[in-house]
Amino acid sequence: MKHILKISLLLSIAIFFIACQEEDQTFGNIVAPTNIVVVPEIVGQDAANPNGDGSGLVNFTATADNALSFKYSFGSAVVNAPSGTTDFTFSDLGVNTYTVTVVAYGTGGVSTTTTLEVEVLATYSAPADLLNALVGDGSKTWRIKSESPGHFGLGPVGGVVPTEWYGAGPGEKSATGMYDDRYIFNTDGTFTHIVNSVNDDPTVNPEGTVFGREPLINELGPHSETPNGADIENYPYQDYSESWVITAPGGVETINLTGLGFMGYYTGGNHRYEIFSRDIPNEMIIRTTDGNSEFDWWFIITSQEEGSSNELQTIYNDLFWADEFDINGAPNPANWTYDLGTGDNGWGNNELQSYTSNADNVIVEDGILKITAKADGASYTSARIKSVDLFEFTYGRVEVRAKLPAAQGTWPAIWMLGANFETVGWPTSGEIDIMEQTGQDKNTTLGTLHYPGMSGGSANGGATQVATSTSEFHNYSVEWTPDVIKIVVDGDVFHTVINSDALPFNSDFFFILNVAMGGSLGGDVDPAFTEDTMEIDYVRVYQ
Template structure:
């Protein structure tokens, strides 16, 4: 099947008319030189002697060069892409082998241009799975938005990185004044993509006006504007509702949303307008990424089809109890499950902590069905306990649930966490660390969930937080769901932090448990001068696999 594309030169004629009409105003453009020797090449991904039309992904890399050219534009029929450098990629999605004629325009000074075409014969075999189409489209009324209430809902990282928002992730609500959060995105069943730029102004009648958020100067591709950049951002750029087309492809096996022309999601970054689906394990939620037009960053977004305030309930795949400690026998912790770290921070835990860890019943005891770890002030110093399952119980993957009540005193730093069993040989953070629950000494209404690993450790760790106002007065369930694909941290079954797992991360081998209450230090901060003692109580710790 032959698919021809014709480029419309009316814009060029209009531009030249304006140029000559303005000569009386003595405007100078310098020497106007039409680009020449325009050469366009195409590389079909997976093409070889056995696969002359490619590997079935439909992905083709294009490169254009011309003398005296300042920029380039590709016309693929249903989609047009600006390519300042002359290089771009496009995924053809019509099933089977099809021949496409692609028009390429090279622009010179004052808008003069030269056009050339190239034909490519491409095989596309990918058909998106029904569950993904259903997730995007639903019953036809599903509307998506940036999940502004979630940590890391918008961010950036290195091109090709595997950690969501590795270099920067926006805090909940951080970009509320930019024009992004009121946008809505609809993937219609007929293949059209609708972007509503202000979802709050359509009552009682439709108002297509609004504002969007974009990267300077890439957002200039949408047209001229008068907004002053805020750093490298253009905030509240006036724009109108619009429609484009969308299609799902899977180049290299990665499910990807392709939006035609200048359509985009969340924050305008230029580029190829392809959004790789990095995670879709949480119902009604997608983690997506795209590379900007400068090939400078990967931009990450978390989008959801639930209205703000909707539940983010943990959906577990582990339901068989594999190990537990119910703390139902009074006395010292069960020696078959727990051993101790003893001494001061000089022994290896550091962080400027003030306590000395002991195995004294004054600091740790099981009574009344609970484990109690108590930090005490003693003669100007502090004692506490840190118990661990190292060399007694360790595991890979599962759902860990710990029911606990936390200390209230300023300066206490309680933690429920896991450490890679190989840390003594590979060191930290190479071993990996999963903090199921930490709480600072100064904010007892907030719970932290954090992962430490190479490149993301210490104060630069990959973490999230959630509000738990009754953490010191009531028991709550602190949970991690750890799979080969994803690590989710939750409180009372509500997920508040998600990290995509991969072979590149140290979360695919045995870990062991640690329970402790530290005093002061990097998260404990200043201790209340009137502090005498306070405890973390744990009802049970359970592992499901």
């Protein structure tokens, strides 16, 4: 028996070594790359501009025999370039000479290194207010503003309307791995991407997931996630650092990230994010073109955490006009008139109701204005009152205390329209939606401005959560000044737009109060709907 065991052991060892030898044979020869050639192309370089056009941008192409991938080192910035091509923006002002190190990797990880020098001109210096906005005191952290309509979306390459073709609704992408990401623009020029901001307590955990485009996200490495359409959701990834620099090609302020750095949704491309708008404090609208040159991808980023307090500091405290709704019956005719009929009369939006002035639809009772939408056979009635030609004003703080309808399909609104609407049309007149609520989400309040270039589904808006909007009264407000427009709920600002002479918000506006049914924001109406009411305690204007 011992003899048999020894023979079996020897056979097993022999088989093991034969198997190892066979695996070694399939690995192939380990060969270091040779003949590395790196060609720099300084953008804008010609006889008159030997160091480029001042953008500081240089395109690099590396080739080598037996090379599988490449890595570039630009000082502290390291860029992986599997194909050998990459670009880098040198930002030190003036003409400077930079040493670039390129590593070519071959089979088995063996490598060969070369260096070269490039002399590049950079003439752009980012404005101090932009740098301060991005960096702050050094601890500023950015995120995708998930609570805002259109915080993520797409449109045509070179388009000028954010999320022109698609914009995500508030919280729509909560299950993708995008909303818990955080981005830090450090003072030393490094960019930190935290892929899961909620798992770092009490100790830092670099593991998390990200969101990206199939197959472009494969640039981050192989994965086993099943695509959801053209998306890869919850792609496992780890915290990382790259470098960032601001340039302004064509006068457009642009955030440049090195390597595979990205924000929001991985789209490949050149990892440059144009700043479309930064008028709102602690918020930016940015866009990038994907690696297929197929779409522009849009994002709203904010440095404020969701739900953080942003208490309004008003400059208007003197009561200028009010309707306290303290006389029972029809709304005060000195303050209010009516829109009547169906959407054919000019309000459209595929709404289903017909507006009336009947007491069943609009009445003041016990100090409360009640606008009631009712089922009327196969259709609906409701009311829409307005202060046009009766009370119109420019600038001030508006406060409307209201309780909203709860039924699916109701679309309540408290809003203002430019008094020149009849002569210049919409959106040239401008529109300020102090409060709107969709027919399907009764926990979210929308505040929106419409004007040329920012109207319809691409308007300039924000959203906030008001969980008891249908069971309790809340204060819906706007602070409207020559410099800024702030939309507010219960004293907290949730959307801000910088006002200017270029916008239509510097002349008289009038009020509109209504409850629509169905339509673009009302959506499907509950088949069992009978009636529901928006109740308004008062409308006040302070100047």
